[in-house]
Amino acid sequence: MQGDSARVIMHVDMDAFFASVEQRINPALHGRPVVVCGGGKRTVVAAASYEARPYGIKSGMPLFEAVKKCPDLLVVQADIPKYVDASLRVLHVLQGFTPDVEVYSIDEAFLDVTGSLAFFRGAERIARLIQEKIKDDLGLTCSVGIAPNKLLAKLASAMRKPDGLQIIKHEDIPSLLEDLPVEEMWGIGPRLGTYLHEMGIRTCGQLAKIPVRILEKRFGLIGTMLHRMARGMDDAPVVPCGTEPHARSMGHSMTLDQDIQGKEEIAWYVFLLAEMVGRRLRSEDYAGRTVVLTLRYSDFCTFSRRMTLQRYITTGPEIHEVAMRILDGIRLRDAVRLVGVSLANLVRGRGQIPLFEGDRKRTELVLAMDRVNDRYGEFTLSWGPLRGGRKDRVVPPSWRPQDGDINCGTP
């Protein structure tokens, strides 16, 4: 790995991505406050247009709250394929400048442009060309941060939004970080920020002055990372698309239309989520043996329980059965508003080979169902209890392009 001094890293962040795509598709939304949200009755804002932000509307806010803040707000239900397609086209643009493009999420990417500088005559020119090409091809804007590492490149892109370009040079790092609030650093969330505040640390400059042994004593390994972050140090490489390490877990969660008390009703959602997880696992040739069930009560208290098996599993009914064993062991103290199911301890290409005829038949049945659903679409064929199951699609945070997705041009 090269040291920071030799690297030029870029962070490309699409501006209000989902909302901007919707404004592009429907010109009537252009220049107006728009939010994109999920389909449920108690959905949250997935993206807010820049026109909606002055009202205090931001991602993650419950929709009813957003509407209260801006009664003229235009609400669009998320349509994931539009955003996936736009994201792939952005990726196609980025890969025209360097093969070292890491897809961080559906609307963010890191580029290591160190090897492309001579060819394109500098990092700033690459950034301008990227912004221009994305605007020309998709009609969307993005903000770009350029820095010696990913940590600072991400910080830089957030400094000048929308449609901005910010460069952080080596010599600027100490003065930039001196007064920077710790929460603005990528990786320091609200909870860690609160701990630091309790220690009297509010800025990266203050954090940098704390001896590393004190941070390590308080936070363990994270303390070492905090010590480096406060100095703007980060050795993490850009992991090119298609070479990412294997997934460690896969899951889905769902906020329910209304709070549910009864375990029987919760069981239906657990089955639906288990089936979605199973489909994703099998499509990427994974199997797993730790089932994690996550529940959130109506007061937003969230917890997870897990169960690890001796064998690897891949199907919805198997995941559901284990998740139900977990659920049976929980005494619910309140109504539930969110259910999540995930599978961890994953391996690739190691589905259990059934020994007994009954198991073999069940496996063959699942594979046959997969073939039908691959051909005609999700939930065309499903288990009896899931009649009328979820048809809309979701983007998990771990979304990455699949083989064959990349390099698709404009239709």
Add this chain to the structure above:
Amino acid sequence: MHYTTSERITVGVVYGDQRRIRPEWFVWEGREYRVTSINHIWRDKIGREALIFFSVSDKANTYLLCYNTVQLEWTLCGVEMEG
């Protein structure tokens, strides 16, 4: 005002260079609509059927057209009327 539908329509298309498709006009309920701008294009799949969606506008409204590349069918999926 948004109007959602799913109606088979006839579309006049130019197949250009770089395998690009450009709808020029379409007929809906016996009336011809001239496309003045293509706002956005995206792809989707239902099972193995690849679909291409076009958000297009004429002088008054915005229309969502869908081309099913397997069935070779065009569908009008929605109309966004001004006002």
